Amino acid sequence: MSVTADAATYPVDQRNRVKRRHDRGFYDHATVHALLDAAILCHVSYVIDGQPYCTPTLFWREGNHLYWHGSSASRMLRNLSDGQPACLTVTHLDSLVLARCGFNHSADYRSVMCFGQARLEEDAEEKRRALVMMVDRFFPNRTAELRQSTAQEIKATAVVVMEIERASAKIRAKGVADDDEDYALPVYAERLPVRTVIGAPEPCPRLLPGVARPGNLAGYRAGRLLEEALAEAHAQAYAPG
Incomplete structure (x- = not known):
């Protein structure tokens, strides 16, 4: 595919x-964004005082920006106040591939890597809005049903935002791919599909009588692929109008 940057493609460099x-x-926005929106967990890497860190965290995308949160007491996050180069990655594991030789054992996957400057969100109103979307992006309109966050809870939470400057996706979806001569060997080979599926809801045992599961959680139903529910929730949360 072409790597020439245009309005729907991320610029490509080293x-x-x-x-x-x-x-x-792949470098197009559609592929990169679809992989991001079908995920909830990412890994963020950055270097602080010469020490590399890689942090697993929940995240979400708004347009060309990625958001995640953490504790305001975190030394690592406090170092982001002036902005730091960061790399955020997401991987969807689709299968384990057992070939006829060790070299050709592999996995089918969809992954994305994003680069940009991570910084703390210092604007109070924007931070409050982002904390609402931290919930509503995954569970549309849920914050309207919740008690409001206290000033102390908001103060204790740091929000990090990163504009995507560069990004690339990499996808393998071919299953067993042995050398031609190896197909004549009497060795078993297979592809093991891997899926993350939502289980049956487990209501909190301390629910008050008469409190039912809200209808806006219907997308998270037993047996559904998590990535499908996440992608649908993102589309609902950021639907035009």
């Missing part, structure tokens, strides 16, 4: 260019 198996690389 940071995000897919070098190994470049045929699996």
Whole structure:
């Protein structure tokens, strides 16, 4: 595919260019955003005082910006007040691939890597709005049903935002791919599909009598793929109008 930057494609440079198996690389917004919106957990890497850190955290996307949160007491997050280069990654594992030799054992996956400047959200109103979306992005309109966050809760929570400057996706979806001569070997090979599926809801045992599960949680039903529910929730949360 072309790596020429346009309105619907992230610019490509040495940071995000897919070098190994470049045929699996994608830079278009549609592919990158779809992989981000079907996820809830990411890993964020940055270097502070010469020490590399990689933090797993929940995140969400708004347009060309990524958000995550943490404790205001975190030394790492406090170092982001002036902005720091960061890299955020997401991976969807789709299958384990058992081939006829160890070298060809692999996995089918969809991954995305985003680069930008991570910074603390210092504007009070924007921070409050982001904390609302931290819930409503995954569970549309849920904050309208909740008690409001206290001033202390908001103060104790840091919100980090990163504009996506560069991004690339990499996808493998081919199953077993042995060398031609190896297909003649009497060795078992297979593809093991992997899925993250929502289980049956487990209501809190301390629910008050008569409190029913809200209808806006219907998308999170037993047996549904989590990534489908997350993508649907994102579309609802950011629907035009």
